[in-house]
Amino acid sequence: MTSGQSVAAHLSAPARLLPADPLVFREMVIDVVRAVQAQRPDGFLHLLYSPELADPLDLRDDIRREVGLLRREWASTYPQPDIDFARFLTLDCRRVAAYMCETDSALDDPLFEASITQAHAEAHLGVQAEPELGNDTPNFSPYAVCGWVATTQSAAELARRLQRCNRLGRLHHYHWLRWHNPVYHAALWPVLTSEQRRILLGDALWIAPGPLGRLHLYQADPQPADAAPLPLSFSLDKAQLERHRDAPAAVALARSWQAAEGDCPLPADALKRVLRHLDDARRLKLRGEDRQLYAGAMLRMAPGAERAAEWTSLLDRTVRGENKLRDGIAVLPERFWSGGTLDDAPFDTAPRNPPHD
16 A cells, blocks of 8 residues: 555544554554655654643753744733643654664654653543643643644644634634644534635644544645635634534543443544534523533433433423423433433433444
């Protein structure tokens, strides 16, 4: 298989499960990185890194590599040290340890191996930033290693590109779009238009460990030859912005589902399914916990049960404010469910068996 066929296969296939075995994990990442590098032979390989307060790879003060910081545009109004910002770091062994260069200056950079080890720890060993542990800047990213990017754009150029697209609204009424955070990116990418993807990434191929233990590969379609020049930034429509807001809750629900499944992997479209049910809950005018309970219940519900009179009546009463969805779900007959009973935890309605569409 040629390098072009290899990367095409990665792009067309569902996101691949990240192996628990660290050696197999490493081989998978290197295989995909080599494939995308071959598509940008004259480009750079950048590590997308979010140091948080823990900074597990000790890169806050790295001055040896080219760095592109993903600053907030309003950082002067809401001061924040540069050391906390996510960043692209250009992997280049010649600048940090020239004596280690053998065949590939990017892959021979010792940071590349260190980043794979950290990504494995975050994917399989529970080593993630958490505000409760005091090692995380709230709302940034639970991951330090957010991926590897092959592109002809420098670290600074790529950072400016994403930075132009990371804010919606005006001062004091804004939404910060966390493109570097795999939780948000995995939720938003499927609903972006081709033009939005081109504006966001340009020619970059982004390899990202996803929030549900899969390796994603993001690439925009090429710009048509007769197309008008692209704008520098874009806005999200209402549905896309709601998807951004729903991303953390959707990932939490999917992880609850995964915990119930044990060693059985979730389907590749698990996050898409959860987000679809959250969208449906919004259209039904359910709010707060009721939205999350609805999505979890729909994942766990037996085929056809969503059309049963007991369920539709329960939803109607909930929308009218006559009851809480949790109370109604607790008394639904066992035949409604694919297996098991509901607990009292906030995200307890994940299915014990794969959901039915």
